[in-house]
Amino acid sequence: MSLQSTPSAERIHIGLFGRRNAGKSSVMNALTGQNLAIVSDVKGTTTDPVLKSMELLPLGPVVFIDTPGLDDEGELGQMRIKKAYQMLNKTDIALVVVDAGEGLSPLEETLIETIQKKQIPYLLVFNKSDTAKKQDLPAHSIPVSAKTGEHIHELKEAIAACKPADSNKRIIxxxxxxxxxxxxxxxxxxxxxxxxxxxxxxxxxxxxxxxxxxxxxxxxxxxxxxxxxxxxxxxxxxxxxxxxxxxxxxxxxxxxxxxxxxxxxRYKGNLQTVAAGAAALDRLKDGDTVLICEGCTHHRQCGDIGTVKLPNWISSYTKKDLHFVFKSGTEFPDDLSPYAMVVHCGGCMLNEREVNYRMKCAADQGVPFTNYGILIAQVHGILKRAVAPFAEISALFS
Amino acid sequence: MSLQSTPSAERIHIGLFGRRNAGKSSVMNALTGQNLAIVSDVKGTTTDPVLKSMELLPLGPVVFIDTPGLDDEGELGQMRIKKAYQMLNKTDIALVVVDAGEGLSPLEETLIETIQKKQIPYLLVFNKSDTAKKQDLPAHSIPVSAKTGEHIHELKEAIAACKPADSNKRIIxxxxxxxxxxxxxxxxxxxxxxxxxxxxxxxxxxxxxxxxxxxxxxxxxxxxxxxxxxxxxxxxxxxxxxxxxxxxxxxxxxxxxxxxxxxxxRYKGNLQTVAAGAAALDRLKDGDTVLICEGCTHHRQCGDIGTVKLPNWISSYTKKDLHFVFKSGTEFPDDLSPYAMVVHCGGCMLNEREVNYRMKCAADQGVPFTNYGILIAQVHGILKRAVAPFAEISALFS
The missing domain is CATH 3.40.50.11420 (Rossmann fold)
Known part of the structure; x- marks a missing residue:
């Protein structure tokens, strides 16, 4: 019951990343004692990210994200790699799974750089330690064998130790x-x-x-x-x-x-991003396309704001000839390059993590991202006043 | 999903009452199209009240209460009849099921008087209409055949029409x-x-x-x-x-x-009862027993108030030598005659209906009933002030 009743958004998300055949799915199965992902010796078995909710003691309810191999090949393989990288934006704790017999390559090094830039806690999991020769391991490393179960218990403890501390952030x-x-x-x-x-x-x-x-x-x-x-x-x-x-x-x-x-x-740590996103309104040009997104399809009221009021407000505020594209529910484009900015609903409780993921994807692609509430303040000409209590944000509008 | 997710307390409770073998369980099964209760031609198959949650269109989520026969015999039978009568205190809409071939007897007439006194909307269901000779039926009557399904649709419509209107009561x-x-x-x-x-x-x-x-x-x-x-x-x-x-x-x-x-x-319509119950504190005598009840077992804080603070406050307020009996969870006694008064927790959302049931059972037995909040005001000597905004209640304390 408690497992089923923890909403996905409140679970710690653990992403597994690495080359094909490093044993990401096997490590996940060894951690959970369940046979969840198709595991084989053929490279590239996991071709789409796989999300699985489960209980991982001593951490509690988690979601595992199993991702395609970072060394996938061909045009399709490139898209899969891009998708794997996007999954970092859903990840609270990253496990970089390495074949201990092969060691680190530039692929893992690039990944780790990105993980560090995104400030995600991570562990290097040297899998297949039972067959590899002894070696010196870098920081954050732990040797395991998904096959024999060696050090899987230690890996669980190390993952739990990565858990982000409850923040002391206040609303007001x-x-x-x-x-x-x-x-x-x-x-x-x-x-x-x-x-x-x-x-x-x-x-x-x-x-x-x-x-x-x-x-x-x-x-x-x-x-x-x-x-x-x-x-x-x-x-x-x-x-x-x-x-x-x-x-x-x-x-x-x-x-x-x-x-x-x-x-x-501000409480969610997004104020700088969404305020800067709203400020981007002033840089829109004739012919630009604005993407207006809702995380869900069930708020009739949001619909009216998103598809009618916002386009009118934006047009009369910017006085530009703009195109508007509307998306709702799960249809958020992977490629944001056609858009000059993204305006997203505030995100209700259930999809806060999803909105956060989308915001990070937009940041990766350099596309300004703001939300309904902030944009409404900007088009009414009062965002500057409304962020005045927050000096670091206020500077964006001076 | 929607069926499972409607809490029992928010469902309309439909009680079936009548003599053994009048066909209460059969009528319930015909209404719901499910075979829920054991039905047989042997009198008295239902010996304990049976509560079943289900969807009853056009009414929506309901709970059916199937009760023992009102003509049950022997000492055990008397206890079952008493229990059936107590079930009226959980009933929003009462169905008095009558064998059309036998017609109304003093048993049903006594029952209907009690139902009317308790102001519960009710219907007389003349079952087995397929085998009974045509007759003039009293008000509130509907002839049905659970066996052939005749008029079951009309009975559903009539039940839905009994639904209590959403009240216009305000909190403040x-x-x-x-x-x-x-x-x-x-x-x-x-x-x-x-x-x-x-x-x-x-x-x-x-x-x-x-x-x-x-x-x-x-x-x-x-x-x-x-x-x-x-x-x-x-x-x-x-x-x-x-x-x-x-x-x-x-x-x-x-x-x-x-x-x-x-x-x-006041919002729930209980203020008069619980205020009068608190006023009964002044009539307690040495040797009286006070029953202190909690609807649930999970509120540690309630526990401390109920078992420690309330007895101390009551004793020092009344200056009497009193006995206290504590009950929690589902253990509410059917027979309240040993108690001079009942003090009950306010009842959280989940068990409001149960607390209401208990209050009505106490009223049936003439035992004063109050709740923690009202009693706290009384023992602090400020209930009179606190009910002053409500003239009709205020008179109790003048």
Whole structure:
């Protein structure tokens, strides 16, 4: 039950990378005690990335990503290698599997450089240690034999030791002080869940309480009244992106104002990327194509924003003759070269990891990437104000 | 999936009642097209209530409660009949199944009186209509044949028509006015879910927003500061029960104060019962036994309150020599006669229906019933103040 009930996005993703026949699938099977991937002595058995959810003690629920060999050949082989590299963008812990009898080659060295650049924790797994002659191993290395099971237990321990520590990042707690009054503007529209609050609002309220501050929760329609009920102006106002235009007119310029989108992009470590992506709006040229993407197909409301409002806002903001391409669900193109920028939905809980993957793929290809909330702030001309509380981001707009 | 994922508490509960061999199980099977209960021509096949979750179109997800025959015999039979009657306390829609060939007897008439007293919507199902001679049927009647399927479709439609309408009850919306400032006091202790708000707090915030009012959300530790930041006193303060003592000292007597427990008891229609139950504390005598019950076994925090704090508070409030009996999980006694009163946990989402059932069983037996939150207010001497916003309840304490 607990295995089945852990959403994929919350599992540690362990990617296996290496040459064909290094034994990536065999190592995965040895780790899990299950026969999951087709394993053979024929090179290149794994031709597409294979994702498998399972329990890996002592780490807990994980997803293994088995990838095609990095030495695959031909045009198809090149595409597979590219795909394997893209899988690094889904990987929390990378296992570089090496045939101990063959040792490291430039292929692994290039891979390791990329892994280091992406700051992914990794291990070098020297497989087939039972048949290889003894040798000195580089840092991060562990010799194993998937065949005999030798050192597989040690490999599990080493993987668990790579687990990223729970971060101390705060949504808003580091921006405020005890006894601060924070105002949260939470419009209630048809998209709001009946009788409840959406998770980002709950999380923000909770972080404010955890910081010994308190908050006023108000719709945009009662914001003026709520502000006038206070003896002193609030320390910060946070609004839903969709009410940004209206709220920015009500809240005096002297009061810091930001949005839930911006707080959460910052919390997830993406604010720099999505703010820079929004800034790219100013560089669009006539004839450019903008890719507008949604991670899911079930939000009718997103659909309306994505296919109608955003293109209108972008066109009237840039005054350029642009093409728009819409994608939803799983159809995110591997090749982003036709696009001048990517505008993606904020990504709900279920597909946060997928949105993160797409953002990293865009970065790899040098294509600006932003999200709905940040773009809405930019086209309303208030992104600069909304990122003012964050000095390092604010510099992008000076 | 949708069938499995609807929690039992949210399903419409349809109880089948009647004499042995009237065909309760057969009617249930005909309704659902499944062979769920053992059906035979031997009287009294169903000796214990049987609960079955299923999809019943056009109604949706339901639970059928098949009960023992009301004409069961012997001492054991009497106990089974009592149990069948108790099942009325879990029933949203009652089907009184009658053998059309035999017609109504005093047994069904007594049952129908009880159903009417409990205000449960019901239908008289004259089963075996294929073999019975034509007759005039009383109100609420429908002739069916479980055997041939005759009128089973009409019975489904009639059941769906009995479905209780979604109520217009509000948590707090009917107590407040547009632009009111409401203060919510939400202590954060170890029992609070990490990084979120508990559902009653979310629901209350949402109902305030839906009422065009707004709220200040604060811990009890910043309440004084939050109140002092306002130009005018708030229209209402709502606190978590556990902070009642502290909060009632901070909030001036001129400001209405109540608790989430009281709002939700009122929302669920139980406030009168649980307030009267708490008032029964004043009538306890030396030697009385108080039953303290928890609906679940997994809340460590409840355990501490139930088994340690409540007995201490009750003893020092009443100054009587009392016995306490603790029950948790499913072990709620059928016979409450040994107890002078029942104090029950508030009941989390999952077992709200069960708590409601237990409260009704206590009412049937004339045993006062209250919950933790209400009792905490009473032993702190502030229940009278906390129910002051509700005139009809307030009268209980004048």
């Amino acid at each position: 707690g580091d921006l405020i002080h005890p006894n601060d009054t924070i105002v949260l503007v939470t419009p209630i529209d048809e998209a709001a869940p009946k009788g409840r609050l959406i998770l980002p609002q709950q999380q923000t309220i909770r972080d404010i309480l955890d910081s010994d501050a308190y908050c006023i929760v108000t719709k945009e329609t009662t914001l003026t009244h709520a502000l006038s009920s206070l003896k002193e102006p609030p320390a910060l106002v946070v609004t839903d992106s969709q009410a940004f235009g209206k709220v920015s007119k009500i809240v005096d310029e002297s009061i810091p104002l930001t949005s839930f989108s911006i707080l959460f992009a | 919306g009917d107590l407040i006015h547009p632009n009111d400032t409401i203060v919510l006091v939400t202590p954060i202790d170890e029992a609070a879910p990490k990084g979120r708000l508990i559902l009653p707090q979310q629901q209350t915030i949402r109902d305030i927003l839906d009422s065009d009012a707004y709220c200040i959300v604060t811990k009890e530790t910043t309440l004084t500061h939050a109140l002092s930041s306002l130009k005018e006193p708030p229209a209402l303060v709502v606190t978590d029960s556990q902070a009642f003592g502290k909060v009632s000292k901070i909030v001036d007597e001129s400001i209405p104060l109540t608790s989430f427990s009281i709002l939700f008891a």
